[in-house]
Amino acid sequence: MKPPNPKASPRKTRGPKAQKVDTALLLDAAQRVFSASGIKGASIRAIAREAGCDPALIYYHFESKEAMFLALLDRKLPPLAQDLEFIAEASNLEPTYLRLWKISRVYRRHFSRDTGFRAVLRGQIVSGTEGAKEAIARHIQRAARCNWAIIEQGIQRGDLRPDLNPRMTGFFLVRMFMEIFDLVPAFSERITQMPGEQALVATERAWFELFWRGVAVPPVSALPADLFSVE
Amino acid sequence: MKPPNPKASPRKTRGPKAQKVDTALLLDAAQRVFSASGIKGASIRAIAREAGCDPALIYYHFESKEAMFLALLDRKLPPLAQDLEFIAEASNLEPTYLRLWKISRVYRRHFSRDTGFRAVLRGQIVSGTEGAKEAIARHIQRAARCNWAIIEQGIQRGDLRPDLNPRMTGFFLVRMFMEIFDLVPAFSERITQMPGEQALVATERAWFELFWRGVAVPPVSALPADLFSVE
DNA sequence: TCTCCATTTCAACAACTGTTGAATAGTGTG
DNA sequence: CACACTATTCAACAGTTGTTGAAATGGAGA
Numbered sequence: 001m002k003p004p005n006p007k008a009s010p011r012k013t014r015g016p017k018a019q020k021v022d023t024a025l026l027l028d029a030a031q032r033v034f035s036a037s038g039i040k041g042a043s044i045r046a047i048a049r050e051a052g053c054d055p056a057l058i059y060y061h062f063e064s065k066e067a068m069f070l071a072l073l074d075r076k077l078p079p080l081a082q083d084l085e086f087i088a089e090a091s092n093l094e095p096t097y098l099r100l101w102k103i104s105r106v107y108r109r110h111f112s113r114d115t116g117f118r119a120v121l122r123g124q125i126v127s128g129t130e131g132a133k134e135a136i137a138r139h140i141q142r143a144a145r146c147n148w149a150i151i152e153q154g155i156q157r158g159d160l161r162p163d164l165n166p167r168m169t170g171f172f173l174v175r176m177f178m179e180i181f182d183l184v185p186a187f188s189e190r191i192t193q194m195p196g197e198q199a200l201v202a203t204e205r206a207w208f209e210l211f212w213r214g215v216a217v218p219p220v221s222a223l224p225a226d227l228f229s230v231e
Numbered sequence: 232m233k234p235p236n237p238k239a240s241p242r243k244t245r246g247p248k249a250q251k252v253d254t255a256l257l258l259d260a261a262q263r264v265f266s267a268s269g270i271k272g273a274s275i276r277a278i279a280r281e282a283g284c285d286p287a288l289i290y291y292h293f294e295s296k297e298a299m300f301l302a303l304l305d306r307k308l309p310p311l312a313q314d315l316e317f318i319a320e321a322s323n324l325e326p327t328y329l330r331l332w333k334i335s336r337v338y339r340r341h342f343s344r345d346t347g348f349r350a351v352l353r354g355q356i357v358s359g360t361e362g363a364k365e366a367i368a369r370h371i372q373r374a375a376r377c378n379w380a381i382i383e384q385g386i387q388r389g390d391l392r393p394d395l396n397p398r399m400t401g402f403f404l405v406r407m408f409m410e411i412f413d414l415v416p417a418f419s420e421r422i423t424q425m426p427g428e429q430a431l432v433a434t435e436r437a438w439f440e441l442f443w444r445g446v447a448v449p450p451v452s453a454l455p456a457d458l459f460s461v462e
Numbered sequence: 463t464c465t466c467c468a469t470t471t472c473a474a475c476a477a478c479t480g481t482t483g484a485a486t487a488g489t490g491t492g
Numbered sequence: 493c494a495c496a497c498t499a500t501t502c503a504a505c506a507g508t509t510g511t512t513g514a515a516a517t518g519g520a521g522a
Contacts, residue, residue: 014470015517021470036358041271043509054471059511061469116358123350125417127267133417141421167422168437175410176403183406186356186364190372191398206399210445219450242502246487249500274479285501290481292499 021053023061027075030068035116038123039069069124070135072117077139080110084146088153096154097212097223098230103147104177104208105231111181118182144170160215169215176207201228252284254292258306261299266347269354270300300355301366303348308370311341315377319384327385328443332458334378335408335439342412349413375401391446400446407438432459 012018029051033042042065048055062068083106087099094102111118124132147170154160160169180203184191188199205228213220243249260282264273273296279286293299314337318330325333342349355363378401385391391400411434415422419430436459444451 011516012471013517014472014515016469016519017517018470037271038269038354039272040268041273044511045509055510056472056512057470116354119350119354119357122353122413123269123347126350126413127347137418137421140418144421165423165433165437167424168434169441171410171414171422171434172407172438172441175414176407179402179406179410182353182357183402187368187371190368190375191402192396193398202396203399203402206396207403210400210403211441212445213450214441214443214445219444242486243500244487245485245500245502246489247499248488249486252500275481276479286480287482287502288500 019053021051021057023071024075026051026053026058026061027068027072030065031072031114031117034069034072034120035114039065039120039128066129066132069120069132073135073139076110076114077143080106081139081142081146083110084143088146088149090149090153096150096157096159097216098227099150099154100173100212101208101227101230103150103173104204107174107177108181111178115182115185118178144174147174154215159217161217164215173211176211177204180204180207204228250284252282252288254302255306257282257284257289257292258299258303261296262303262345262348265300265303265351266345270296270351270359297360297363300351300363304366304370307341307345308374311337312370312373312377314341315374319377319380321380321384327381327388327390328447328454328458329461330381331385331404331443332439332461334381334404335435336462338405338408339412342409346413346416349409375405378405385446389448392448395446404442407442408435411435411438435459 026047030042030047033047033050036042037046044055044058044065047065047068048058051058058068062071084103087102087106092099121136125136128136144167148166151160151164151166151169155162155164155166180200184200184203185196188194188196192199192202194202208228209223212223257278261273261278264278264281267273268277275286275289275296278296278299279289282289289299293302315334318333318337323330352367356367359367375398379397382391382395382397382400386393386395386397411431415431415434416427419425419427423430423433425433439459440454443454
């Protein structure tokens with residue numbers, strides 16, 4: 001039995017009836033490969049394999065891997081910022097603790113399925129090209145401004161300590177939620193002695209309670225029992 | 232003018248009088264390359280170039296890149312755990328706030344120069360091989376146990392809230408310091424509107440104050456003014 | 463019909479990679 | 493002296509990579 005003749009494999013058609021690959025599918029594939037292998041460790045061919053297309057197509061749609069990474073940011077971060085802007089409207093008269101909790105729900109909605117990607121983002125923040133750092137900073141700034149505004153309003157309304165630095169406080173609130181989304185799934189048994197999703201929920205609550213005690217006026221103002229059911 | 236004849240380059244000597252490269256130097260080089268490029272993106276040849284040796288030497292000393300990564304953990308994390316074990320001794324009668332602050336000083340001492348490496352560690356926690364995850368978990372567990380013990384002792388001494396989960400609380404305390412070490416240098420102007428080192432110090436203090444308010448009994452028990460000078 | 467355009471694939475090239483076995487160079491021991 | 497051992501380099505191989513230009517394919521419009 002002779003082995004299959006490689007020259008006999010059917011040639012894929014090109015042009016309009018070729019396998020259609022839109023850029024969203026390419027970006028999804030890139031995200032998966034970046035998450036598994038880092039940006040440098042993610043080869044164009046691995047991304048193409050993941051997307052089920054020819055590597056040259058990536059060059060047709062994007063200039064480089066970095067351009068793909070930036071496109072992923074451009075796809076992901078503006079909707080997050082929009083959701084935050086909604087909460088941060090000055091006309092929003094919801095209680096401050098509720099607004100802060102809703103911030104965390106926004107981050108959870110937009111990031112909870114991006115486990116490996118966040119390590120990649122951090123790597124780029126710390127060791128990436130200036131272009132990447134600048135783009136990340138720009139996007140994060142837009143989201144962060146909303147968080148600062150909510151905290152400032154909380155201070156003005158007398159709900160939060162007047163000595164708080166809104167930028168730092170926003171950083172603490174958000175970064176800890178991101179840590180929780182990243183690490184608790186991997187380490188749930190060790191951190192909480194509870195399994196999976198239960199661990200995540202319990203840790204989020206414990207964090208928000210600690211945070212609230214740390215920032216609230218008067219000290220230890222109570223959080224209502226149904227807060228944590230708000231999605 | 233003819234170009235230099237590549238065959239005429241001097242051959243490097245081998246054997247005992249060859250350029251001496253000990254494994255510490257290899258690991259330093261690996262850490263730098265891992266930090267810049269991730270583990271997958273770090274080629275053996277790049278590490279060898281960074282170390283100034285032949286790539287085959289890496290195979291002489293280590294089985295693989297992963298083995299190098301694990302050796303880096305083995306080098307770095309036990310001294311950290313040892314320092315924490317010293318603070319966590321049950322006979323240590325220092326005030327609880329001081330012991331918690333000292334925890335942060337230990338992490339600062341051992342990790343403050345490893346900026347890119349922490350993203351690599353996180354990537355391995357989330358997406359690494361089972362071997363890497365297990366090794367990381369083992370090391371982190373040893374350190375984390377000290378943190379839990381200190382928090383438990385704080386609860387027993389009536390300094391900390393009795394409803395705190397020591398594991399979660401330890402996680403919050405430490406992870407936020409790690410976030411601060413990683414991200415504040417990169418984003419100091421945006422987070423604090425202060426430059427570099429000043430931003431780091433100010434953010435650490437703000438975090439510890441918030442944390443302390445969140446965990447202390449009675450609420451808002453005061454931290455002494457000279458705490459933050461403790462290194 | 464022909465031309466243009468958009469999209470996708472093919473093919474190829476130079477460079478890089480991981481890895482291996484052999485060679486080299488000393489030292490110590492019997 | 494010969495041999496064994498250690499540490500380092502050289503050379504080579506097969507495989508993978510990034511990237512590019514050309515080719516193929518269909519649809520739309522003149």
